[in-house]
Amino acid sequence: xxxxxxxxxxxxxxxxxxxxxxxxxxxxxxxxxxxxxxxxxxxxxxxxxxxxxxxxxxxxxxxxxxxxxxxxxxxxxxxxxxxxxxxxxxxxxxxxxxxxxxxxxxxxxxxxxxxxxxxxxxxxxxxxxxxxxxxxxxxxxxxxxxxxxxxxxxxxxxxxxxxxxxxxxxxxxxxxxxxxxxxxxxxxxxxxxxxxxxxxxxxxxxxxxxxxxxxxxxxxxxxxxxxxxxxxxxxxxxxxxxxxxxxxxxxxxxxxxxxxxxxxxxxxxxxxxxxxxxxxxxxxxxxxxxxxxxxxxxxxxxxxxxxxxxxxxxxxxxxxxxxxxxxxxxxxxxxxxxxxxxxxxxxxxxxxxxxxxxxxxxxxxxxxxxxxxxxxxx
Amino acid sequence: xxxxxxxxxxxxxxxxxxxxxxxxxxxxxxxxxxxxxxxxxxxxxxxxxxxxxxxxxxxxxxxxxxxxxxxxxxxxxxxxxxxxxxxxxxxxxxxxxxxxxxxxxxxxxxxxxxxxxxxxxxxxxxxxxxxxxxxxxxxxxxxxxxxxxxxxxxxxxxxxxxxxxxxxxxxxxxxxxxxxxxxxxxxxxxxxxxxxxxxxxxxxxxxxxxxxxxxxxxxxxxxxxxxxxxxxxxxxxxxxxxxxxxxxxxxxxxxxxxxxxxxxxxxxxxxxxxxxxxxxxxxxxxxxxxxxxxxxxxxxxxxxxxxxxxx
Numbered sequence: 001x002x003x004x005x006x007x008x009x010x011x012x013x014x015x016x017x018x019x020x021x022x023x024x025x026x027x028x029x030x031x032x033x034x035x036x037x038x039x040x041x042x043x044x045x046x047x048x049x050x051x052x053x054x055x056x057x058x059x060x061x062x063x064x065x066x067x068x069x070x071x072x073x074x075x076x077x078x079x080x081x082x083x084x085x086x087x088x089x090x091x092x093x094x095x096x097x098x099x100x101x102x103x104x105x106x107x108x109x110x111x112x113x114x115x116x117x118x119x120x121x122x123x124x125x126x127x128x129x130x131x132x133x134x135x136x137x138x139x140x141x142x143x144x145x146x147x148x149x150x151x152x153x154x155x156x157x158x159x160x161x162x163x164x165x166x167x168x169x170x171x172x173x174x175x176x177x178x179x180x181x182x183x184x185x186x187x188x189x190x191x192x193x194x195x196x197x198x199x200x201x202x203x204x205x206x207x208x209x210x211x212x213x214x215x216x217x218x219x220x221x222x223x224x225x226x227x228x229x230x231x232x233x234x235x236x237x238x239x240x241x242x243x244x245x246x247x248x249x250x251x252x253x254x255x256x257x258x259x260x261x262x263x264x265x266x267x268x269x270x271x272x273x274x275x276x277x278x279x280x281x282x283x284x285x286x287x288x289x290x291x292x293x294x295x296x297x298x299x300x301x302x303x304x305x306x307x308x309x310x311x312x313x314x315x316x317x318x319x320x321x322x323x324x325x326x327x328x329x330x331x332x333x334x335x336x337x338x339x340x341x342x343x344x345x346x347x348x349x350x351x352x353x354x355x356x357x358x359x360x361x362x363x364x365x366x367x368x369x370x371x372x373x374x375x376x377x378x
Numbered sequence: 379x380x381x382x383x384x385x386x387x388x389x390x391x392x393x394x395x396x397x398x399x400x401x402x403x404x405x406x407x408x409x410x411x412x413x414x415x416x417x418x419x420x421x422x423x424x425x426x427x428x429x430x431x432x433x434x435x436x437x438x439x440x441x442x443x444x445x446x447x448x449x450x451x452x453x454x455x456x457x458x459x460x461x462x463x464x465x466x467x468x469x470x471x472x473x474x475x476x477x478x479x480x481x482x483x484x485x486x487x488x489x490x491x492x493x494x495x496x497x498x499x500x501x502x503x504x505x506x507x508x509x510x511x512x513x514x515x516x517x518x519x520x521x522x523x524x525x526x527x528x529x530x531x532x533x534x535x536x537x538x539x540x541x542x543x544x545x546x547x548x549x550x551x552x553x554x555x556x557x558x559x560x561x562x563x564x565x566x567x568x569x570x571x572x573x574x575x576x577x578x579x580x581x582x583x584x585x586x587x588x589x590x591x592x593x594x595x596x597x598x599x600x601x602x603x604x605x606x607x608x609x610x611x612x613x614x615x616x617x618x619x620x621x622x623x624x625x626x627x628x629x630x631x632x633x634x635x636x637x638x639x640x641x642x643x644x645x646x647x648x649x650x651x652x653x654x655x656x657x658x659x660x661x662x663x664x665x666x667x668x669x670x671x672x673x674x675x676x677x678x679x680x681x682x683x684x685x686x687x688x689x
Binding site for chain 1: 387389413416442445446456460467555556557558559560583584587595596597600601602603605610624625
């Protein structure tokens, strides 16, 4: 099949009206089997695709269609891929990163928003979209005083629909709780998966860091805060099981490091870990090459790999194959298994972003906390 | 002679009304909807299907009331549940390993005279594990009965007496589906089995499962991946000789004959009966008959007519 952009190029006689018709008659990025075509229209000296796909050159140049102001780039993308990108438009030596004006799919994160490319075979999971039939859980904003950090800290608590004080629930403690709610739709996901009986009704403590880059890489104050303050607070005030097998720590990126290092510092407290794209950088020899932000991470992961102990019983790990951390996460799987931990590992053709972490929630939570689907026969 | 009727799910194909007519009963029908948990009382449709002459035993609400009145019993019940949960985890661990080898053997090619005895021996180990687990569950229940003497506790005794009183005035019992562990747990606590002796019983989905000898949970298509069918609890032993498999078509990989053969042979000599919508089985004395279209999983993993003469 000849890509649509080539067909346009071949027809000749291109003018502004023809280009306009082409744009109006397609959606962008243009997905044609494994080929994806990005287009941008306007005056510029150069246009690049900027993305966070590890393994591809981070800036891919567009080509201008002769005699037009239409810029285009076609790349091959494996089935099921999803990645986030921007256009880098260069004019008079000035570079400006913008979202793709022709693509309505946008993903938000703490740094703003990116355009999203969804290759053939990728679908937004329906369980992360609002479902009118799903009963809603509730969020409660609380404040913990006199924390290990020396001041108060906000804490958000999720209670499942049909919450009853006479029941007992598993406890999930989440790092970057606000970001999981905002960018990974964690509340909607929990409401839906619990409604579908795929995940056990659970109580979730969503923590909020002040400075995650400082607090998350193996900070003893952070571990103390989670284990000696958040956990007892939750067990005092909510009907949670109170056994390691029903407690889980969860986090993404540096939050994955925070989860693992906390469980490592307090073995036997958490039976389960949910680690997404953990920044598990390590060195077998030599210096850390990822920059100073990773110094304490590498120090921790090296120490952990030297003496892993038994931080939990069951560990779920996920990572995108387009992340620079893919090798570190892959290597963590046999490493943990060889030390007797039960591990489930999922990969997706996605990057280091919140929607990737959102899309893995069904697989993660249903494995760690299977719902009553097994037990319900209506 | 007691009659037991097991049915497929009633949500879309209601057969309980016709079955009730066939039984020729004109009196009241006691209903058990404890498997619906907090929705136990939302039984208008069921009541209509039973000719508006049903009386709901409200086992779920009664149990909540017992626990609210008797904190000591509630704590003991929780300890029992914790023990059962731990036992189930350990059983699952052992089961996973046995099932892995059995599954590989079922699909392994080779001379039957060599392979088949190995398969049979592995399946025998599975049966032994299932039987062991069932004994452990029974032990936990018996310890609870002996240590807590639930029948002598005031709140529970009162509710049990009320339930037995209602059952005495009813001609039959209808047991709906829902959460199977909740259902059997609440029926056991309120000693329903003793109150419905000799009465005709109509049961579907989880209701049918609790009547069998062993409550066996199964699901080949949950989001976390296909698991292994597992013994969940001791059944009431009223619908003997079968494994009731509600929603078999959607929950089981019936096309995977090796998997189904292992399933069927593991639970032998019980017959694995698919109870999809519209399916029915009747137990008179010790003989089962099933309506046309009701399937059984045979020893080779194929689905065949449960009662060939009915086809």
